[in-house]
Amino acid sequence: MEDKNKITEFSAETLGLVNHIISRYPKGRQKSALLPVLHIAQAENSGWLSSEIMDYVASLLDIQPIEVYEVATFYSMFNLQPVGNCMIEVCQTGPCWLNGAEEILAHFEARLGIKPGETTADGRFSLKKVECLAACGNAPVIQVGTEYHENITIQKADELLDKWRAENKMSHSNPYR
Amino acid sequence: MAKTILLNNIDVPGLANFEVYRQLGGYSSVEKALRDFTPDQVTDEVKKSGLKGRGGAGFPAGMKWGFIDKKSGNPRYFVCNFDESEPGTFKDRHIGQLNPHQLIEGMILGSYALGANKSYIYIRGELFYVLRIIEKAIDEAYRNGFLGENILGSGYSLDLYCHPGAGAYICGEETALLESLEGKRGNPRIKPPFPAIVGLYGCPTVVNNVETIAALPWILNNGGDAYAAIGVGNSKGTKLISACGHIKKPGVYEIELGLPVEEFIYSDEYCGGIRNGNKLKAVVAGGSSVPILPASLILKTAKGEPRLMSYESLAEGGFETGTMLGSGGFIVMDDTTCMVKNLLTFSRFYHHESCGQCSPCREGTGWMEKILTRIENGNGTMKDIDLLVDIAKHVEGNTICPLGDAAAWPVASAIRHFREEFEEHIKLRRCPLSK
Numbered sequence: 288m289e290d291k292n293k294i295t296e297f298s299a300e301t302l303g304l305v306n307h308i309i310s311r312y313p314k315g316r317q318k319s320a321l322l323p324v325l326h327i328a329q330a331e332n333s334g335w336l337s338s339e340i341m342d343y344v345a346s347l348l349d350i351q352p353i354e355v356y357e358v359a360t361f362y363s364m365f366n367l368q369p370v371g372n373c374m375i376e377v378c379q380t381g382p383c384w385l386n387g388a389e390e391i392l393a394h395f396e397a398r399l400g401i402k403p404g405e406t407t408a409d410g411r412f413s414l415k416k417v418e419c420l421a422a423c424g425n426a427p428v429i430q431v432g433t434e435y436h437e438n439i440t441i442q443k444a445d446e447l448l449d450k451w452r453a454e455n456k457m458s459h460s461n462p463y464r
Numbered sequence: 465m466a467k468t469i470l471l472n473n474i475d476v477p478g479l480a481n482f483e484v485y486r487q488l489g490g491y492s493s494v495e496k497a498l499r500d501f502t503p504d505q506v507t508d509e510v511k512k513s514g515l516k517g518r519g520g521a522g523f524p525a526g527m528k529w530g531f532i533d534k535k536s537g538n539p540r541y542f543v544c545n546f547d548e549s550e551p552g553t554f555k556d557r558h559i560g561q562l563n564p565h566q567l568i569e570g571m572i573l574g575s576y577a578l579g580a581n582k583s584y585i586y587i588r589g590e591l592f593y594v595l596r597i598i599e600k601a602i603d604e605a606y607r608n609g610f611l612g613e614n615i616l617g618s619g620y621s622l623d624l625y626c627h628p629g630a631g632a633y634i635c636g637e638e639t640a641l642l643e644s645l646e647g648k649r650g651n652p653r654i655k656p657p658f659p660a661i662v663g664l665y666g667c668p669t670v671v672n673n674v675e676t677i678a679a680l681p682w683i684l685n686n687g688g689d690a691y692a693a694i695g696v697g698n699s700k701g702t703k704l705i706s707a708c709g710h711i712k713k714p715g716v717y718e719i720e721l722g723l724p725v726e727e728f729i730y731s732d733e734y735c736g737g738i739r740n741g742n743k744l745k746a747v748v749a750g751g752s753s754v755p756i757l758p759a760s761l762i763l764k765t766a767k768g769e770p771r772l773m774s775y776e777s778l779a780e781g782g783f784e785t786g787t788m789l790g791s792g793g794f795i796v797m798d799d800t801t802c803m804v805k806n807l808l809t810f811s812r813f814y815h816h817e818s819c820g821q822c823s824p825c826r827e828g829t830g831w832m833e834k835i836l837t838r839i840e841n842g843n844g845t846m847k848d849i850d851l852l853v854d855i856a857k858h859v860e861g862n863t864i865c866p867l868g869d870a871a872a873w874p875v876a877s878a879i880r881h882f883r884e885e886f887e888e889h890i891k892l893r894r895c896p897l898s899k
Contacts, residue, residue: 311623311625311627313539313582313665316646316665318646318647318648319627319645319646319647320647321647322589322627322628322629322630322644322647323627323628325630326589326592326628326630348647350647354647354648357648357649358647358648358649361632361649361650361819362589362629362630362631362632362650363630363631363632363816364589364590364630364631365630365631379809379812380551380752380809380810380812380813381551381552381748381752381795381806381809381810381813382551382552382708382709382795384805384806384809385708385709385710385795385797385801385806386709417631418551418633418812418813418816418817419549419550419551419633419752419813420590421548421549421550421553421554421556421557421588421590421591422554422557423551423552423553423554423706423708423709423714423793423795424554424706424707424708424714424715424716425714426708426714430590433592433593434593435590435593462592462595462596462628463596
């Protein structure tokens with residue numbers, strides 16, 4: 288995937304939000320804002336963190352770029368490679384497995400023609416295996432952006448996929464809005 | 465109907481709105497505490513209540529508060545652990561999503577007792593949709609004078625914020641959570657010093673679970689003694705149990721501690737029994753990390769007494785024949801379930817979630833996943849079973865934080881109680897239960 292929709296800095300409006308978040312932490316502790324600001328950066332950078340945007344976040348928080356890289360590589364929600372417009376994350380841990388999560392994942396693989404970690408050729412969908420989303424009472428569970436979809440069946444998975452295809456679903460939107 | 469404290473009003477429409485919550489008596493404990501109680505008196509009520517930390521470790525909450533260093537001259541912090549990620553556990557989301565003001569009310573009480581003027585709710589990043597609900601409720605609390613400067617004219621001021629994680633089970637460990645809140649990788653710290661002395665930004669800090677904090681308004685309103693009168697033995701009060709797996713009615717239930725396990729599983733008031741006419745095979749009673757028990761040992765102790773939903777009764781028999789109440793993540797498995805595959809999903813989880821700081825956990829979790837994968841796929845040998853036991857033994861107790869124990873206990877217990885099923889996989893060279 289090429290660099291379309293890649294950004295190197297925030298809009299004035301987003302900067303306002305970022306500064307508001309920084310103000311929540313004590314003076315001199317602006318590094319605390321790193322996780323929330325990376326969430327915003329990823330959402331606005333088409334769903335992934337480029338080294339350019341990470342360097343920009345480092346400059347905003349007045350920290351070293353390495354301090355951003357070491358954090359971005361630790362947390363599973365940050366993508367360090369481009370992803371599709373709509374990333375479907377399928378839980379595979381015990382309680383979801385007990386309720387057929389493997390069949391759900393296999394169904395998404397078959398419908399999309401990709402394996403977990405891959406993106407469809409048209410760039411519209413990515414598939415990702417994830418561990419426990421803590422919604423086990425309504426297993427199996429999938430996540431798309433900041434939405435959970437619970438009690439997933441093959442039929443429900445098909446309905447969601449058709450809907451997302453029709454509306455050209457984007458899973459990465461600013462999580463604070 | 466069982467005594468309820470936490471979920472009393474959970475079905476009231478619009479409960480997440482300030483006006484609705486307030487009309488039901490919400491925030492009265494804050495008025496009472498700021499008017500009639502010194503901070504230490506609030507702590508005393510919590511000590512009297514016998515409330516234990518509901519995140520899983522079960523440490524007495526009042527005692528934890530009592531350790532906070534009030535003489536250091538540094539700011540003090542109160543932090544809510546909303547990093548709910550233990551497989552099988554989904555109770556905190558229930559509160560945060562449906563009754564955010566109950567959590568905020570508890571945060572104000574805890575912050576006042578500890579002398580914190582800035583408090584944080586650390587919520588797992590996947591739950592941004594819950595974070596937005598809580599932030600809206602926080603805004604309402606500010607507008608109505610329960611947060612901000614000089615709350616209700618008491619002279620006490622508090623700012624409360626939400627902070628999102630970004631996908632890391634380990635950040636539910638309190639020192640990893642504090643690292644993460646400081647904008648770092650979630651690597652647990654060596655203890656001591658404990659957070660009550662050196663916590664957030666090196667300052668005295670208490671970290672409590674959502675459910676623990678949500679119980680505080682009731683305790684302040686009704687008194688610690690009233691809370692301690694509920695429950696059994698040293699298991700005081702009520703507990704949220706999130707039940708899932710092969711049951712007819714998965715969901716979040718509030719139980720009075722001491723309820724018989726059999727009643728919880730089979731009564732229509734709770735789980736409603738096993739689905740599809742199948743039989744109960746095994747239960748993980750307190751989140752994926754606690755030892756799994758076969759049906760015979762979860763319903764009755766080895767001595768033949770009815771097993772109760774309490775800290776003491778679930779632990780009866782130690783790890784040989786007992787388990788733990790843990791987080792209250794209650795995973796029920798019927799007789800179609802492969803114990804090897806179930807364990808493999810947990811071991812994959814712990815391998816994925818190990819922070820990599822301590823080698824026994826970083827390497828051991830990977831080895832256990834690998835060996836379980838080959839047993840499940842029919843490529844294991846009899847020696848592999850003892851190898852798993854040996855690895856689990858060497859991971860347990862040899863790491864900075866309890867993730868190593870959490871990864872080891874499910875392995876050791878599954879082999880302890882279901883060894884013949886592991887052997888069958890090896891003899892048949894396939895999973896006897898896979899389709």
